[in-house]
Amino acid sequence: MGQCIRHPMTWEELEEYQALTFLTRNEILCIHDTFCKLCPRGKYYKEATLTMDQISSLPALRQVNPFRDRICRVFSHDDVFSFEDVLGMASVFSAQACPSLKIEYAFRIYADINENGFIDEDDLQCIIQRLLNTTDVGDDLLKNLTKHILGESDLDNDHMLSFAEFEHAMSKSPDFMNSFRIHSWGL
Amino acid sequence: RRSHESKREEKEGGNTEIKARIPQRKKDIRRKRREVFGEDEWSKAEKSCNGKRKRDWKTSHKEQKEAKNREKQIQRKKEKQLKKHSSSPSISNSSDNEFIAEEEMAHIMEQVEEKKKVIATIRNKPWPMMKKLEVLREAQAFVEKFEGALGKGKGKKFYAYKMMMNKKWIKFKRDFDNFKTQCIPWEMKIKEIESHFGSSVASYFIFLRWMYGVNLVLFGLIFGLVIIPEILMGMPYGSIPRKTVPRAEEEKAMDFSVLWDFEGYIKYSALFYGYYNNQRTIGWLKYRLPMAYFMVGVSVFGYSLMVVIRSMASNAQENTGEGNGDNFTFSFKMFTSWDYLIGNTETADNKYASITTSFKESIVDEQESNKEENIHLTRFLRVLANFLIICCLCGSGYLIYFVVKRSQEFSKMQNVSWYERNEVEIVMSLLGMFCPPLFETIAALENYHPRIGLKWQLGRIFALFLGNLYTFLLALMDDVHLKLSNEEAIKNITHWTLFNYYNASMWNESVTRPPLHPADVPRGSCWETTVGIEFVRLTVSDILVTFITILLGDFLRACFVRFMNYCWCWDLEAGFPSYSEFDISGNVLGLIFNQGMIWMGSFYAPGLVGINVLRLLTSMYFQCWAVMSSNVPHERVFKASKSNNFYMGLLLLVLFLSLLPVAYTIMSLPPSFDCGPFSGKNRMYDVIQETIENDFPAFVSKIFGYIANPGLIIPAILLMALAIYYLNSVSKGLARANTQLRKKIQALREAEKINKSNKASAAMKSLQDTNNFKNTNQLQATEEGKLCWNSPLTPLQF
Numbered sequence A: 001m002g003q004c005i006r007h008p009m010t011w012e013e014l015e016e017y018q019a020l021t022f023l024t025r026n027e028i029l030c031i032h033d034t035f036c037k038l039c040p041r042g043k044y045y046k047e048a049t050l051t052m053d054q055i056s057s058l059p060a061l062r063q064v065n066p067f068r069d070r071i072c073r074v075f076s077h078d079d080v081f082s083f084e085d086v087l088g089m090a091s092v093f094s095a096q097a098c099p100s101l102k103i104e105y106a107f108r109i110y111a112d113i114n115e116n117g118f119i120d121e122d123d124l125q126c127i128i129q130r131l132l133n134t135t136d137v138g139d140d141l142l143k144n145l146t147k148h149i150l151g152e153s154d155l156d157n158d159h160m161l162s163f164a165e166f167e168h169a170m171s172k173s174p175d176f177m178n179s180f181r182i183h184s185w186g187l
Numbered sequence B: 001r002r003s004h005e006s007k008r009e010e011k012e013g014g015n016t017e018i019k020a021r022i023p024q025r026k027k028d029i030r031r032k033r034r035e036v037f038g039e040d041e042w043s044k045a046e047k048s049c050n051g052k053r054k055r056d057w058k059t060s061h062k063e064q065k066e067a068k069n070r071e072k073q074i075q076r077k078k079e080k081q082l083k084k085h086s087s088s089p090s091i092s093n094s095s096d097n098e099f100i101a102e103e104e105m106a107h108i109m110e111q112v113e114e115k116k117k118v119i120a121t122i123r124n125k126p127w128p129m130m131k132k133l134e135v136l137r138e139a140q141a142f143v144e145k146f147e148g149a150l151g152k153g154k155g156k157k158f159y160a161y162k163m164m165m166n167k168k169w170i171k172f173k174r175d176f177d178n179f180k181t182q183c184i185p186w187e188m189k190i191k192e193i194e195s196h197f198g199s200s201v202a203s204y205f206i207f208l209r210w211m212y213g214v215n216l217v218l219f220g221l222i223f224g225l226v227i228i229p230e231i232l233m234g235m236p237y238g239s240i241p242r243k244t245v246p247r248a249e250e251e252k253a254m255d256f257s258v259l260w261d262f263e264g265y266i267k268y269s270a271l272f273y274g275y276y277n278n279q280r281t282i283g284w285l286k287y288r289l290p291m292a293y294f295m296v297g298v299s300v301f302g303y304s305l306m307v308v309i310r311s312m313a314s315n316a317q318e319n320t321g322e323g324n325g326d327n328f329t330f331s332f333k334m335f336t337s338w339d340y341l342i343g344n345t346e347t348a349d350n351k352y353a354s355i356t357t358s359f360k361e362s363i364v365d366e367q368e369s370n371k372e373e374n375i376h377l378t379r380f381l382r383v384l385a386n387f388l389i390i391c392c393l394c395g396s397g398y399l400i401y402f403v404v405k406r407s408q409e410f411s412k413m414q415n416v417s418w419y420e421r422n423e424v425e426i427v428m429s430l431l432g433m434f435c436p437p438l439f440e441t442i443a444a445l446e447n448y449h450p451r452i453g454l455k456w457q458l459g460r461i462f463a464l465f466l467g468n469l470y471t472f473l474l475a476l477m478d479d480v481h482l483k484l485s486n487e488e489a490i491k492n493i494t495h496w497t498l499f500n501y502y503n504a505s506m507w508n509e510s511v512t513r514p515p516l517h518p519a520d521v522p523r524g525s526c527w528e529t530t531v532g533i534e535f536v537r538l539t540v541s542d543i544l545v546t547f548i549t550i551l552l553g554d555f556l557r558a559c560f561v562r563f564m565n566y567c568w569c570w571d572l573e574a575g576f577p578s579y580s581e582f583d584i585s586g587n588v589l590g591l592i593f594n595q596g597m598i599w600m601g602s603f604y605a606p607g608l609v610g611i612n613v614l615r616l617l618t619s620m621y622f623q624c625w626a627v628m629s630s631n632v633p634h635e636r637v638f639k640a641s642k643s644n645n646f647y648m649g650l651l652l653l654v655l656f657l658s659l660l661p662v663a664y665t666i667m668s669l670p671p672s673f674d675c676g677p678f679s680g681k682n683r684m685y686d687v688i689q690e691t692i693e694n695d696f697p698a699f700v701s702k703i704f705g706y707i708a709n710p711g712l713i714i715p716a717i718l719l720m721a722l723a724i725y726y727l728n729s730v731s732k733g734l735a736r737a738n739t740q741l742r743k744k745i746q747a748l749r750e751a752e753k754i755n756k757s758n759k760a761s762a763a764m765k766s767l768q769d770t771n772n773f774k775n776t777n778q779l780q781a782t783e784e785g786k787l788c789w790n791s792p793l794t795p796l797q798f
Helices: A011-020 A025-038 A068-075 A083-093 A099-110 A121-132 A139-153 A163-170 B002-024 B031-059 B061-084 B102-124 B129-150 B157-183 B187-197 B199-233 B247-252 B256-260 B289-318 B325-336 B345-368 B375-412 B423-443 B450-508 B527-567 B584-601 B608-630 B641-668 B686-695 B698-707 B710-771 B778-790
Strands: A049-051 A080-082
Touching (some): A011 A025, A011 A083, A011 B102, A011 B129, A025 B157, A068 A083, A068 A099, A083 A099, A099 A163, A099 B102, A121 A139, A121 B325, A139 A163, A139 B325, A163 B325, B187 B199, B187 B345, B199 B289, B199 B584, B199 B608, B289 B584, B289 B641, B289 B686, B325 B345, B375 B423, B423 B450, B423 B527, B450 B527, B450 B584, B450 B641, B527 B584, B527 B608, B584 B608, B584 B641, B686 B698, B698 B710
Antiparallel strands (some): A049 A080
């Protein structure tokens, strides 16, 4: 943990980031500060990258979040985070983000193991295990839940949830926008 | 043609020049950025050539035409290129030509609009940041280039100006949004609470903050339009009877106990109705105070109504689903139950536990809906429980009525003890504290599902508060009627006293005696001020009870559990008292009813809203501290989502219920003859009539006369009822069409599925038939059949 060169962001860059994300000016500056605190000494913030471990020291992505590794996978490039990756992640999780963006990224986070572009039964079982914080979930509970979920949301009966089906279900949820949010990215 | 070709060569030459210069510039990873810089250089170069070209164009018309055609061709080529990957050299080709044809102009404008749309919606795209940056920069460069070109020449200055104003407006909006988010108070506090306790507890604080905002606006209205004018421009304290403490009360008027009861000097201050003078205009501004008082009273309700309904509408819009969330219980539980805001381990553990229980509950629910228990016993128990609760409600209502009657007798006696003076408030607070747990214990008989049980509980608490409030009002009404009936007598006494005083003076001295000191004038009992005082006392006692409950119930309990745990037999933290959970619904209901009392009382005590603003402010800090220091996160979490609209609905109901008594008193009771801004009038609303007659031109009063005619109002009401009926049936029809469409989609999908499976089996069959003659292809065919079976979305190919 060192301080990178105190390169304050130029005004144009700040404006650009504001146009590209759903974050306010203060939020962008806060993330910039946090990033500079975490990135290695002497590097320009735009060229520095953070590993997954370093990112995990952010309060939102600490041990408590059962999906933190999925989040890191989805938003990083080649397993490292650049500053703009972190901004992109913060934008998706901000309160002002539009539903379609959140649903898109939620689908990518939940479409887990085989990453085949669908949420299939293995993915569902993995999610359930994470939600219950234990790998020791009764078999019948797992099967029951999977059956119910697929029965509700799987419209074309292929035992998988495609993005369209996921979107269809989540757009009806009153809680989705509220729960898929992270406020503060400061250390 | 030649000039044009040479121009193109120039450009290409220029391009290579610029590209050669790039390595010397600051290293930038993006190719497009280089091109943007290249373009900027371009436009400078172009402008210098432009003057020369202008002269060339003017000389040869033919060349002009040919060049125009060339331009069009290049333009079209450029468009195609833009669709794939916009490369800069071709863009700048036709950019700076003033004589661009009209259709090209329209075309370019279309493209500019398109690019602007891209810029506006780029944040919605799920692309990685680098790609978004590229697209943004390219689009911005394009827009700048063409807007610059389009803005040149006569008639286009307006366009350029418009674009500039647009840009400034967007920037201003963005800065204003940023500023707004900074202005919102207590944001950090609420975020902290959210990360510790989850979003349902934080929703209470967000509701509190919203209430604070509404009350602040109401306070501003009342303070600025009623209190300040009267204090600044009206008669000062002590000048007229209504503004002076009567002689009899003078010696005790400054005692703390009297002030605490809102008698004494406080009663005769701008906080209450009785202070205001009924002069039609006051001060040099000719401010119509009675009119202002009435209109502010009405607009308090109007503003509150508007704000509540707007909030409800925006909440309803967020539920984009058609309310068929019941179809997706499991999916929602799966994908939306984890609250990403949670930031500490304790809350997370609780969340895991609650998710586990909720999963198990839903499965059990599914199974149990088929089970049939001993239904007769359950029904009997439920009827019994309801009967007991109705008895409780009636009992509490009667108790309040009795106590209010007693307090009226007490007020006539002297030397009443502190308890007897405050009996009403104490009894109401105690009822509010002890009845809800009583209801909960009785409700254990009913054996409902927890969520349904919670709804019943909330409904019963609501009925309790409402019943109490209305009984209180009824008892107060009796008092008011009594006071009104005494008014005639007091009016006579006052009249004769004054008469005697002045007549007596004429006999004794030649110099006119000074007028009777206002403190000595006999005073009527001002019923409006009495009502105002009652509401203020009720509010203050409610505040005290809430704060004391939090201190004792939460903080002291937490201290006890924490410090006594070392020397106690059983584990206090896990066992009986343990730390308390934050009671969301109780607190929200308390807030709603407090606001109802404010709405009821603010017409008769303008200062009440100010007291409420102070209360909400301190409550925010106090409760934030109390929650963080003495409460633990909930074990079982109910989603706060739909309940937002439920609480708003309650608030709306309370608003209407608190409007009723005020409207009744304004319409049907005559104002006191010697206090308040409407004194001397027959009814309070006469002030409107008076203002229309005296201050507006004649035709306005005619118009109002026509509008107020029942012959016009009754058809208007009928029309509104018809409109409601029509809209209701339209919405029902739309909902029906919706369900039918959905069924159609599902049926279509089923049919497709069946079709595909039929085709697949037919294909398999035919393949197998043909393969009976070809042994070598057998394996391939079955593989093909499997492939066709597994990918339902790809068309079958034989």
